[in-house]
Amino acid sequence: MSRLRHPLVLVAFAVALTAGWVAVSLLGIHPSTLAEVAVSGLAILGASFLLAWGAETAEKDVPRGFAIAVLAVLAVAPEYAVDALFAWNAGAGGATAAACGELSSAAIEAGETELARACHDANLAIANMTGANRILIGLGWSGIALFTVWRATTTRDSAVMRRDGFLNDAVELDTDISTEISFLLLATAWAFLVPLGGGIGGLDTLFLVGLYVAYIGLVLKSDIEQSDHTVGVPKYFQQWSLPWRPLAVLALFGYSGLMIFTAVEPFAHGLEEIGLDLGIPSFFMIQWIAPLASESPELIVVAVLVNKARSTAGFNALISSKLNQWTLLIGTIAVIYSIALGAYGTLPFDARQSAEIWITAGQSFFALALLVNFTISLREALALFVLFISQVLLEFALIRDYVVLPVDSYELLLVYTGVYIVAGVVLFALRWQALVYLLGLAGDAVRTAVGRDPVHLDNAD
Template identity: 45%
Template structure:
């Protein structure tokens, strides 16, 4: 049967949402570990449905609109988790203030340290080359990521994510979207599940997309609290650092569809599309995601307020900014070499060898010490990216 595999994937994604959907409406209570597991599986399943629906929607909406909307929908599960922590930080306070920053830094570092590296490794295996070439269009993401990374070094120095930071970073994201609408992009070529949906008659396809989006949004809405709280209570029960659980396990679930979709594109030899998808996600999370934290926190408090950071969170934000700077340096020449991908992954994993203040500060210094000489040596590439952005702005 044609597209049997794709139909099975859709059925599996929907099936993973059923246990929590039924439990939520029936009112069944579970132990924290099991509740976190089934709610997390629901978030992952919904994330896949949302990703497939968003990509399929590119067939029916203007290309410029799809670039802005689809990119945001793809990371909605990660936003839902982090915005929940920011909301609870304003309503309840306490450790939730730490969790909001923890989830944000974990998501960003996981995306760059693991996502970029593993997708690059797969691309090199498929192409039998020791480097991945990126297209000129990535210069926009590079330049925005450079500006955002440099700006975010100010956050740990002040010890808070302020509403001014929110204005700057959200404006930077809005500017990025505006310029992205003008940038040349790879033509839309659906693959996998979206290819199946795109072959449906127009009316049936559009109805399917709307249903999938609404269903995925519902699942994420009813699952995010149980998933987040289940992780926290599980960590408490087993004597695990709640900060680490929120920082790594929550983003691993919400980011997984992005990784898998990027891997799928690379396996189909759409290497540029796969790498670009993760770089674009990094820009999205390193601007809009951070910018929204203080806004949601203020709404929850019912008055304007900056989101405070304690010493641990300041170190985490510093480390994340330093890693982002190295990511910028690595793609500055529009190439991602084998040794660079290995470096990103190795430094990311090194933080788990020793969990200490000294290690976080050492890694931050090491990221910066490696990144700055590369950027200075390639200032010509920075200027090229600046000119590329200026050209887009004039269109």
């Protein structure tokens, strides 16, 4: 092995990418906005590689699903931090449904008073959360599918199926992700109901956090499977003996998590400032640019896995990220809000944010309908991307008065929600046998976890 390709040299290179940010943080340097974006962005890139290597190494000692779930939580931790900040500010400022209801939308948007700013932060918490979730599917799921098929010409990824027809090549996913998809279906169904409660409250927390705890408990019961695709740095660390191997995993997780957690906020904030200088509205920046920055570690990690012909692990990580954002993120911001408020409360949001939650749930519903048969084709990936990007661009054009449409921004969200739901219903109806098979596999996982024999399911009809 070339000395330059030795695993420890690669680790050192990844750590070196974070050195600039470590120096800026420890020395208290205040660089220009552009320089801060550059050094924090490099730190995120280096940390993402370390995080991916840590997760792959951990698969030798813990169930793969659990390793990926930990990876997903660490990779989206910055998104939790951003949303938690807005939820805390909302509670500390006394933003309740009753108090915010007495203010006009214009006053809240302008942040004329402390209460108005708190109500605005409550809306921003929802906007940031829904933006992050839609980016994860609209860019993440679709982009990784397209990248996987493209890279398969070099990696020879066995998960890529070459099929006749225009853009009909597809990525075939492992049926092991049936558990994640089933739990995500439950979380998506609940998300449609969240706006009907007038905010995010205790019932939402109990259901969504409980759902994720049940999921983690289930994957912990899974068998440890050795991967024959492990190469490079993870393979090197997996050859270490106990206790050095788990210590290496903890070091990789801890250092990368610290870098990501500390670097993403300045990275996102710097991008926001650059965007504002270019005339992009602040609300739009909070919903789209900040989440794009905070989701970048996850997308980089998955791209690394796909580059190693581990597309199933990559999609597992993306689905797990979506699941923990759709459960833990929604559930915990309500807890943080109540702590800041000093009493139990329901995190309020306006009608516009209700529509944002519905379109996010609609997109999730449609995306799961695409994956229910454990494949995603190029056409399906492009459909996910086009629906996502067209709504964002149309919304931006409406905000900037670049176009005139027969609907306003709020109605546009409802139109897209309807499109997602109708398309999802049609797909589930056409693929109902695949849905039954998927739910059967998830049921097998539950039965196995509680010590019962699984029901043998050979394949979908």
